[in-house]
Structures are given as C-alpha cells and as structure tokens.
Amino acid sequence: MPVAPETKQNAKAAAKAAEPVYVPGQSPEQDAWFTSFFIENHLDYFTSPEKAASDEQIRFMVYTAPNERYYPCSDKMFGAIIWRNNSAHIQKAYNQVLQRILALIERQIEDQREKAYLESLVINKYQHETRDEIMMPSRLEKRLMQIYLNRTHIEDPFAVEKSERNQRARALLEAPAFQEAFNHVTETALQNPPKTLNEIKSQIAAVEFQRLLCMANAPELWQTDRPGELSTADYLQLFDKPITGNGRRPLMDFLGFGRSYPPKQRRILWLADESGEVVVDLALIRFLVSHGNKVIVAFKEGPLYTKADILDITADTVLHNAMGQALTIDDPRMGKNDLVRTLRSDVPILALSDGTSENLNLILVSTTFARMFKEVDAVVSRGLDQRRRLFDTRFQFTQDIFSIASDGAGAVSILYKSRHPEVIKFSHHDLERKGNAIIAQMKAAKAKGMTVIFYSGIIGSIPGKIKMAKAIMSTFVDHLKKQSAMTFIINPSEYYEPGMDADDLMYMWEIVQRSGQIDIWRFQTYDDIVTAFQIMGRKIPPEWVGKDATYSTGCTKEMAIAIDVQQKHPEMQIIGPGKERFMRRKEYGVGKMYDQRLGMICPTGNCTELS
Structure with missing residues (x-):
C-alpha cells in the first residue's frame, strides 16, 4: 500500500526533530564551547555540584541516550547559542529580559538617584553577561533579578499584585452566579441520558472538570479589576471555551473522565504557574482529589514576577486557605523511603518547591522534586513559559507530560507528550x-530446614565496575554453595535489573532484610574477593586490592539495618568486617550506585569496565 506524501513528510519532520542539535566530538573548539555553555550557566555538576544536578538525578526526569547531555532550554535557543548562527533570536530574548527588569525598577523605585543607579548596575551586568551570547535568557533573568532583590531588600516585588489576583480569583469562585452556572444542565444533555450509574458519574465528572479547566484558563478575569460582576450567562459562555491541542483526549483518558470504568487512582505532579490562576487550579485539584487522585503541587522557590511561589502559601491568606490541609514538604533532599511514606500518607494534596526561582529548569531543581517527578504517574504543567521547556525540545521525559495553558486567543490549549x-x-x-x-x-527454604544466608557485598561502589562486582559476588556465592549443604544464599547481584538505581535497590532490599527470615547475614571480606579471583584464575586488579564491604555505601547502610534487625531477632548472626569499621561511606550520590564522595572518580559516568 503506497504511503501518503503527508505521512512521509510527517515522518521526516519527526526524524529531524529527534536529531541532536549538537553531538560532541566534531572539533575540540566546538566541544569546548559546548562545555562552556553548561559551565557559564552554572549547569555543570562538576563545577557547580551545589547547584546543578548530576546526570543520574537528571535521568529521574529526562530520558537521555548514552553520552547525551540534557539542556534546559528550547532546541532553537540551544542551537542558536551552540552554533552562534542566530544572534537576532538570542538578542531578542535577552532584550525582553532586560526590559522586564527595567520596567520593574521604573515601577517600584521612586528615588531618581537610586533608580538611575539600579538601572546602570543592571545594564552593566547585562552587557557583561550577554557579550558572548552563551547565557540562557532565563539564567540571565535570574541574575538580574537577584541584583534587584539584593540591592533593594524587597523580598517579593509583586507581593501586592499577586495577593490581589488571588483575591479576585477567590471572589469569582465564590460568586453565586458561578455556582449557578457550574451546576447548570441544558435540556439537550438530558435527551440521550447514559444507561448506567457509572456512565452518569463519569460524564458528570467530565463536564465538571472541563468547566473548571475553562475557568482556570481565563487570566483576564483576575489580572485586572473588572467593572462589574459576571452573570450566570457570562460563566456559561466561559465554560464553552474551545479546547485545542492533541492533549484533550489523552488527559481525559488518563483521568478516566467520560468513560464507564475509571482507571486506578493517580498521582499527579502539578507544576503551578501564575498567581490568581493557582487559586482556580486548587479548586480543580480538589476536584481531582475528590475522585481519588493524589496531587503534588510544585511552586517556585522564590519570587519570579507574578509566579506563585512556596512562600505565598503562608504569606498569602487566600492561597493559604485554598491549600486547606495540604502537607508542605520542606526537605529539598528527601530520600526515597521518606518520599514513599509521604506519598502513602492520607494527605491527598502535597506542596513542595521545585528548588528554583526561574522558569522550569530540570538541572537546577531540588532532589526532592526530581524524585517526586520520577514517582508520579504523570506531570501537568501550567502556562506557556513552562511549556517551552517541555515541548519546544527534542527531549522526552520519564513521565507523560500534559501542558495546559491559555493560548491568548480565547481557547484552552492542552498538549500531550x-x-x-x-x-x-x-x-x-x-x-x-x-x-x-x-x-x-x-520462607519456602526455611520450611525445608535450610539456613538462609544474605550476602552483602560491593556492587556499584567502585564506579564503572558493576560487571566485575557481580562476577566476584556470583563466583564466591557459588563457592559457598558448594561448601555448605542445606543453605539458601541470597546474592543481591542476581536481582539487579537495568533501570534500577541505588534508591530502588535499597528500598527493595530493606523490605527483604527486615522480614526476620535471615539466619546469617554475611558481609563481604577482602578474603572473599581474593578467593573469587583465585577461582576465576585472575590477578586482583588494583581497584579491588584491600576492598571489602566497608567500602560500599549500600553495605554501610545495610550494617545499620542488620544491627537493628538483630535487636529484634537476636538469633541472627552477623559475619564479616567489624561493625565499627563501617564508617567511610555515608550516602549515595543522588541516583548513583556509589558514594557521593566518589563522584569525582568517574566524572563522565563512563569509567572503563573490566571484561
């Protein structure tokens, strides 16, 4: 069957969109410029580890191919910066940033001398940062805004306007005309009623959701004071806003609205955007919660014009009340176990900061945000600013993304990736x-009278040596099995699967380790490693000389668990290096299989693996 010309064109366009903007290795000079982009924008983990995420943390959110590096801007902007072939596009974005900051100074600073001083200071910084056209516009804006905040000591320049927007949005939701319109049913809707109660409930949910969605995408209602109140007819007209984009059907299917049998309850990461809008969003979120969903609302860490930030939850009465009994997560580096416990709590709405004061930047977000992104079922992003970071890029993500925004022409735009x-x-x-x-x-082994042994050893703690670590453990465990009768030995390396990170492994193994079914918990010694290499007929490589379980971050954590388990099950034996020696390793690098102290040993993540 012949392929239609438009199908071929679409396939070519998709293939072109999937091509990397830049592939390192073309020339030393171009590679240096590529690296400089990340360094100058403070996006390089090895030069700014306190700010930028590691590749492993980024992969919680973004799918990257081997040796591929994620950049948090549109492909067009990244290409213009890397290839230095579209100065007009870069300068236009730079100028928009500058004009916003200068307008802020003009609006808020009354003293003429102070105003002139601030304008000159900002322009000097602007000229310095934009000279080489390597700076991302959002990073430029962050730096210029920080100068303004530091010099004026104004905590939130738009606090009053944000509060006014929130008040207007609340008034709209509380208006009797809104309630009447929201509950209005047309006669045509009753002509072909659904045949089952499930269908009735689902269709009602679909209508209510769509009405709230239209309401949440009418920024003109709360951005400025309106001369009069809206009538019921005005609200009904608002509810008939057209919905455009490829995301409407996937979103409704994901939520189960309009279907006979709604799917399981969902966990949704909701990326909040503007003040005013967020109050209506929370009404929509409470509606989703009433249908069994759990929603995690992500705010900005600090002030960014009229964007809603995490401090507004306590500072703004309207937003505070709209959040209700939501739980705010304050820890920016929450571990997996704590995060899972939080997600399992009875609190249906959670709030957290994304860790930044700029438009969505997945390299600079907090560890907690990254882990939350990984754990949810989908991400809903609000507004056009965040949409550019998620949709104007060739990258795909680890979750389905729904972008909801007002298109500026009276329609609600929903995109799906x-x-x-x-x-x-x-x-x-x-x-x-x-x-x-x-x-x-x-349990089955114990029922047969077998002794259960858990063997803890190095797997990922020597960067780039997982393959050899698994071979060492498997060889030695096989040796133990041949030596001992009626033993069931658990070799953790046999259960490792691609895609599992250290968080996943520790979470799974802690369930096993605390089961009370272990008779002997054996920790790897250097003699075990020597024996394994002797059996394999190989000399011991230098990176394995002197190593034992005390070198492993996982084993260090497991020793603490073993001691705790032994308190509850005194008959369990612990064999291996002395407990007091497990002091060198404290914490995994985020998403890594080795200790955070060893991060610089394997800076590219591609340390040579022994065959």
Whole structure:
C-alpha cells in the first residue's frame, strides 16, 4: 500500500526533530564551547555540584541516550547559542529580559538617584553577561533579578499584585452566579441520558472538570479589576471555551473522565504557574482529589514576577486557605523511603518547591522534586513559559507530560507528550512485589530446614565496575554453595535489573532484610574477593586490592539495618568486617550506585569496565 506524501513528510519532520542539535566530538573548539555553555550557566555538576544536578538525578526526569547531555532550554535557543548562527533570536530574548527588569525598577523605585543607579548596575551586568551570547535568557533573568532583590531588600516585588489576583480569583469562585452556572444542565444533555450509574458519574465528572479547566484558563478575569460582576450567562459562555491541542483526549483518558470504568487512582505532579490562576487550579485539584487522585503541587522557590511561589502559601491568606490541609514538604533532599511514606500518607494534596526561582529548569531543581517527578504517574504543567521547556525540545521525559495553558486567543490549549518508550520505571509497588517474592522464597527454604544466608557485598561502589562486582559476588556465592549443604544464599547481584538505581535497590532490599527470615547475614571480606579471583584464575586488579564491604555505601547502610534487625531477632548472626569499621561511606550520590564522595572518580559516568 503506497504511503501518503503527508505521512512521509510527517515522518521526516519527526526524524529531524529527534536529531541532536549538537553531538560532541566534531572539533575540540566546538566541544569546548559546548562545555562552556553548561559551565557559564552554572549547569555543570562538576563545577557547580551545589547547584546543578548530576546526570543520574537528571535521568529521574529526562530520558537521555548514552553520552547525551540534557539542556534546559528550547532546541532553537540551544542551537542558536551552540552554533552562534542566530544572534537576532538570542538578542531578542535577552532584550525582553532586560526590559522586564527595567520596567520593574521604573515601577517600584521612586528615588531618581537610586533608580538611575539600579538601572546602570543592571545594564552593566547585562552587557557583561550577554557579550558572548552563551547565557540562557532565563539564567540571565535570574541574575538580574537577584541584583534587584539584593540591592533593594524587597523580598517579593509583586507581593501586592499577586495577593490581589488571588483575591479576585477567590471572589469569582465564590460568586453565586458561578455556582449557578457550574451546576447548570441544558435540556439537550438530558435527551440521550447514559444507561448506567457509572456512565452518569463519569460524564458528570467530565463536564465538571472541563468547566473548571475553562475557568482556570481565563487570566483576564483576575489580572485586572473588572467593572462589574459576571452573570450566570457570562460563566456559561466561559465554560464553552474551545479546547485545542492533541492533549484533550489523552488527559481525559488518563483521568478516566467520560468513560464507564475509571482507571486506578493517580498521582499527579502539578507544576503551578501564575498567581490568581493557582487559586482556580486548587479548586480543580480538589476536584481531582475528590475522585481519588493524589496531587503534588510544585511552586517556585522564590519570587519570579507574578509566579506563585512556596512562600505565598503562608504569606498569602487566600492561597493559604485554598491549600486547606495540604502537607508542605520542606526537605529539598528527601530520600526515597521518606518520599514513599509521604506519598502513602492520607494527605491527598502535597506542596513542595521545585528548588528554583526561574522558569522550569530540570538541572537546577531540588532532589526532592526530581524524585517526586520520577514517582508520579504523570506531570501537568501550567502556562506557556513552562511549556517551552517541555515541548519546544527534542527531549522526552520519564513521565507523560500534559501542558495546559491559555493560548491568548480565547481557547484552552492542552498538549500531550508521552514518556520515552525506553524508560524503565520501577514503582514502589513493583519493588515491594519483588521484595515479597524473595521473602516467599526464603520462607519456602526455611520450611525445608535450610539456613538462609544474605550476602552483602560491593556492587556499584567502585564506579564503572558493576560487571566485575557481580562476577566476584556470583563466583564466591557459588563457592559457598558448594561448601555448605542445606543453605539458601541470597546474592543481591542476581536481582539487579537495568533501570534500577541505588534508591530502588535499597528500598527493595530493606523490605527483604527486615522480614526476620535471615539466619546469617554475611558481609563481604577482602578474603572473599581474593578467593573469587583465585577461582576465576585472575590477578586482583588494583581497584579491588584491600576492598571489602566497608567500602560500599549500600553495605554501610545495610550494617545499620542488620544491627537493628538483630535487636529484634537476636538469633541472627552477623559475619564479616567489624561493625565499627563501617564508617567511610555515608550516602549515595543522588541516583548513583556509589558514594557521593566518589563522584569525582568517574566524572563522565563512563569509567572503563573490566571484561
């Protein structure tokens, strides 16, 4: 069957969009410029580890191919900066940033001398930062805004306007005309009624959701004072806003609205945008919660014009009341276990900061935000600013993305980007099933009179040596099995699967380790490693000389668990290096298989693997 010309064109366009903007290795000079882009924008983990995320943390959110590097801007902007071939595009974006800051100074600073001083200071910084055209506009804006905030000591320049917008939005939702319109049913809707109660409930939910969606995308209602109140007819007309884009049907299917049998309850990461809008968003979020969903609302860390930030939750009465009994997550580096416990709590609405004071930048977000992004079922992004970061880029993400925004022409625009098909995701339910399956094997072995041994050893703690670590463990465990009768030995390296990070492994194994089914917990010694290499007929490579379980971050954490388990099950034996020696390793690098102290050993993540 012949392929239609437009189909071929679409395929070519998709293939072109998937091509990298720049592939390192073309020339030393161009590679240096590529690296300089990340360094100058404070996006390079190895020069700004306190600010920028590691590649592993970024992969919680963004799917990247081997040796591919994510950049948090549109492909067009990145291409213009890297290839230095579209100065007009860069300068236009720079100038927009400058004009916003200068307008802020003009608006808020009354003293003429102070105003002139601030304008000159900002322009000097602007000229310095934009001279080479390597700076991302959003990073430029962050730096110029920080100068303004530091010099004026104004905590939030738009606090009053944000509060007014929130008050207007609340008044709209509380208006009797809105309530009447929201509950209005036309006669045509009753002509062909659904046949089952499930269908009735689902269709009602679809109508209510769409009405709230239209309401949340009418910024003209709260950005300025209106001369009079809206009538019921005005609201009904508002509810008939057209909805454009490819995301309407996928979003409704995801939520289960308009279908006979709604799917399971969902966990949604909601990226809040503007003040005023966020109050209506929260009404929509409470509606989603009433249908069994859990919603995590992400705010900005600090002031960014009229964007809603995390401080507004306590500073703004309207927003505080709209949040209700929501739980605010304050820890920017929450671990997986704590995060899972928080997600399992009975609190249906959670709030957290994304860790930045700029438009969405996944390299600079907090660890908690990155982990939350990884754990949810989908991400809903609000507004056009965040849309550019998610949709005007060739990158795909680890979650389905829905972007909802007012298109400026009276319609609600919903775009959908599916997660990358090669993303491997282990939910905590998946990990619990795996852990419980291992526990079942342990119980079956004990029922046969076998001794259950858990063997803890180095797997990922030597960067780039996972393959060899697994070979060492498997060789030695096989040796133990041949030596000992009626033993069931658990070799963790046999259960490692691609896509699992250190968080996943520790979460799964802690379930197994605290089951009370372990008779002997053996920690790897250097003699074990020597024996394994002797059996393999190989000399010990230098990176393995002198190593034992005390070198492993995972084993260090597991020793603490073993001591705790032994308190509850005194008959369990602990064999291996002395407990007091487990002091060198404290914490994994985020998403890494080795300790954060070893991050600089393997800066590219491609340390040579022994065959």
